[in-house]
Amino acid sequence: MAELLEFIHGFGGDLFGGLWPLVWTVVKIGILLAPVMFGVTYLTYAERRVIGAMQIRVGPNRIGIFGLLQPLADAVKLFFKETVLPSKIDRPVFLIAPVLTMAPALVCWAVIPFSPELVLSDINVGVLFILAISSLGAYGILMSGWASNSRYAFLGSMRSAAQMVSYEVSMGFTLIPVIMLAGSLNLGDIVESQKDMWNMIPLFPMFIIYFISVVAETNRAPFDLPEAEAELVAGFITEYSAMASGMFFMGEYANLILVSAMGSIMFLGGWLPPLEILGFIPGLIWLALKICFLLFVFLWIRATFPRYRYDQLMRLGWKVFLPFSLFWVFLTGAVLHLTGLA
């Protein structure tokens, strides 16, 4: 492996000269994003099949074996459809919005560690980086709703932005006890700190609140009020067609995978195996399994719960989650101080 890398570096250095570090970074980004995009396409398939099974339906099973080629067919369809631009939109903002929704979800993968060595950028403020970049997702949605010049879209984007800002707060507070236990903002250090016990065990309530908050943060059912079809047609996506709306969906699914990866790293021990004896299985596989489990729970929740009302959603975020997670931060601090672990 090391020899291969050396060969690639030597070859690339000859070919590109001083620009090689830049080219190499782009190559690494490509290698990182390909599996993510693959995950995104097959998550749409998994969602339809899993929810189908839960509702005793079949789900897509016509294209390819078990319908495995369905995502490809969907992608082709989206590509060949005409992108309809309504006449009274703010064109540049309208077109940038879907890109801005999808880009943050992909950028965050730069700091996700897949194993002790396998991380694109091992920065010391990994957690903050993810919180910061994912908070930018609200811009895409706000911009799309405003630029569409449509009431449904505008209402949807207003709801969504308020919801994302509110739940970001409680999500941030659920991560603080984890940071306190690890004593670091580096995601790799946080995983290593869970060697003896996954954070899920001492911080179980925080794990639950984190999960519910990210369901709201990613605008998924039962908190999918921005696109509540009974009230708002499709919310901020109403005026988008073809690949533009496809990008919103890809952003949503990429975000889902990202928050699942984040949950696995913060609470489920990232690449660490659940038992010491299972250590022969590579960490990458453990992380993938954990992400898949959390994704399954997302789909499960969607198939199970009815949609929340908007005021109830806000009440839950501000009056229940925020005080409780603040209390838990205090409690964690007190316990760490009294036991002298900090």
Place this chain on the structure above:
Amino acid sequence: MVEQLTFYLFALVAVVAALRVITARNPVHSVLFLVLTFFSMSGIFVLLGAEFLAAILIMVYMGAVAILFLFVVMMLDVDFTQLRKGAINHLPLGIAVGIVILVELAAVAMNLHLSGEVNPALVEQVPNTMAIGKILYTKYLFPFEIASIVLLVALVGAVVLTLRKPRPGLKRQVISEQLARTREQSVEMKKVASGEGA
């Protein structure tokens, strides 16, 4: 070389975006350009090795403050051509404020170079976050606490300003009451004789 290229890229975007903030006709576009300026500035912070400040800048200013800005501007529907009409009368005042801010910034910048004191966060080989935390909770504890209390007062003030006496007869949903209901309290079985039900 890559670092310098990146710096010029960020700096160029920041300056152009900052100019567009004041020249854009549409107030929503202005706010969006302001956001772009913030983003480029945080990029420059990263280049300086101040990754904590960069992340906080994005999180606080772009993730919260500017979003609320955008909210207000989108909702208000301000007619800016109307507002601009009297702008020329206020030009002297505007220029005066601009000059004051410029002089103040210049004074700060001069002091930074002349005092010769190097930022301790850069000297110690510890993570940036730790260095800032240490200095904030030891040397600057008092100003830090004062700042938090000022923010808290502002927060409480905002809540008090919007607080109204509840109207009489207002129905509120109390979730704990709803959850505490039992079957006996809510459902009653009645035997209705055939043909006599309502």
